[in-house]
Amino acid sequence: MSVIAIFSGIFCSADAVVRDVMDSTGYRLITDDQLISRAAETSGMPENKVQRAFSAKTSVFNKFTHEKECSIACLRLALATELEKGPAVVHGFSSLLIPQTVSHMLRVCIIAETPYRIEQAEVVQGLTEKDALKQIRARDADNAAWTETVFSAKDPWDVSLYDMVLPMNRMNVAKAGSLIEENLIKDAVRRTNASIQAEKNFLLAASVEMALCRAGHNVSVTAENGAVVLTINKHVLMLARLEEELQSIAGTVSGVRSVKTVVGKDFHQPHIYRKHSFEMPSRVLLVDDEREFVQTLSERLELREMGSAVAYDGESALTLVAEDDPEVMIIDLKMPGIDGMEILKQVKTTRPEIEVIVLTGHGSEADRKRCMQLGAFAYMQKPVDIDELSETLKKAHEKIQLFKS
Structure with a gap:
């Protein structure tokens, strides 16, 4: 029996259609939530981080952590494992992860015109038109980002992506089912x-991709009858060494008979392949209004395999803390607007797990004592020795990992 893969817009009666199809076919349901839970168990990542893979907003630290790519790899493996159990309705973002080569799959898109969706939002959730439009636009942005990630297609409702597109403003649930x-x-x-x-090839490729993610790698994987192909899409200086490492990891996965590495179409673009090191800080937020200084500091840390993002004022820094997951912050004390002392106070109140290093050229002994009382991990003076700062960052990272474990 075939698989039904349903991708839908919000407030399009998709849940009702899914229930109707399940009642008629006896199929079981595979949802994003189920796969997120399984993926989190497999990877050890929190569920909210796995779920973020579906969002249009990507972490500013992702180029160092590869968390989005790793989350997608985990979801692929969870989905491929579920498909082994037999026919099902796969409903949600994950439905688009099934390769086109799996031809025993009916790909369905459920969508509707905006007035219908607003009406459904008012009926189902009692939303106002304004709130309904806000949710519709936000989810559609996520849908568009997801189809671009999976298919390089910016229009999530592109008919070429599906076998069927069902406009719910023109039919009822029974007709759609x-x-x-x-x-x-x-x-x-x-x-x-x-x-x-x-x-089976999908499952093997997903298993290999997961093994590579666990080792900090991010490459595309395909498989055919045990023959695995790894595609490197970013430039790397020591290609032969990387290929050897990738082949060694992939070769240990059960079912792999051979491993081949190739370079992809983006290999010669100005992007450097970066293996994620779990031992080094990769979610460092630098906060300083001296733009040249903080940009140079970020580059020097990157040369030491440490990933960082930059904020030039306190308000931006606190917004990023609220929306993302920095693990360590390096903050200046004297800044216009919200100063470093206030940032430290707010961060340690709302996100005490974040370690904060104060790096200032204008502080006093009283400032140092106050910062340490507020929970700063360290207090350092400018100009700072980069090796000393790097060692302090590593110690903060070790403390965080110890707490997590």
């Missing part, structure tokens, strides 16, 4: 030996 069931029995989506093998 009936159309899905009619197409489900067509020869084009029947299971074949080739499509079953493609499903």
Whole structure:
């Protein structure tokens, strides 16, 4: 029997259609929430970080941590494992992760025009038109970002991505369910030996991708009958060494018969391949209004394999703390607007797990004592020795990892 993959817009009666199809077919349901939970268990990442893979907003630290890519790898593995259990309705963002080569799958898009969606939001959740539009636009932005990530397609409702597009403003739930069931029995989506093998290939590729993510790598993986191909899409200076390491890791995965590495179309672009080091700080937020100084500091830390983002004022820093997950902050004391002392006080009140290093050229002994009383990890003076600062960062990172473990 075939798989039904349903991707939908918010407030389009998709849940009702899914229930109707499940009642008629007896299929089980695979949801994003189920896969997020399984992916979190597999990876050790918090569920909220895995879920963030579906968001249009990507962490400013992602180029160092590869958390979005790792989350997607975890979700692929969780989905491929679930598909092994037999026919199902896959509903949500994850439905788009199933490769096109798995041909025993009916790909369905459920969408509607905006007036219908606003009406549904008012009926189902009692939202005002303003709040409904806000939620619709936010979810559509997530949908667009997701289809661009998976297919490089900016329009999430592009008919070429699906076998069926159901406009719910033109039909009722029963009609939509009936159309899905009619197409489900067509020869084009029947299971074949080739499509079953493609499903096994999906599972093997996902397993290899997960093994590579655990080692800090981010490459594309395909598999066919045990033959694995790893595609490196960013430039690397010591390509042969990287290829050897990738092949060594992939070769240990059960079911892998051979491993080949190739360079992708973006290999020669000005992006450097970066392996994530779990031992080094990679979520450091630098806060200083001296732009040249803080940009140079960020570059010097990057040369030491430490990942950082930059904020030039206190308000921006606190916004980033609220929206993202810095682990260590390096802050200047004297800044216009919200100064470093106030940042330290607010961060230690709302996010006490973040370690804060004060780095200032204008502080006094009284300032040092006050900062340490407020919970600063260290208090350092400018100009700072970069090696000393690096060692302090490493110690803060070690403290954080110890707390997590």
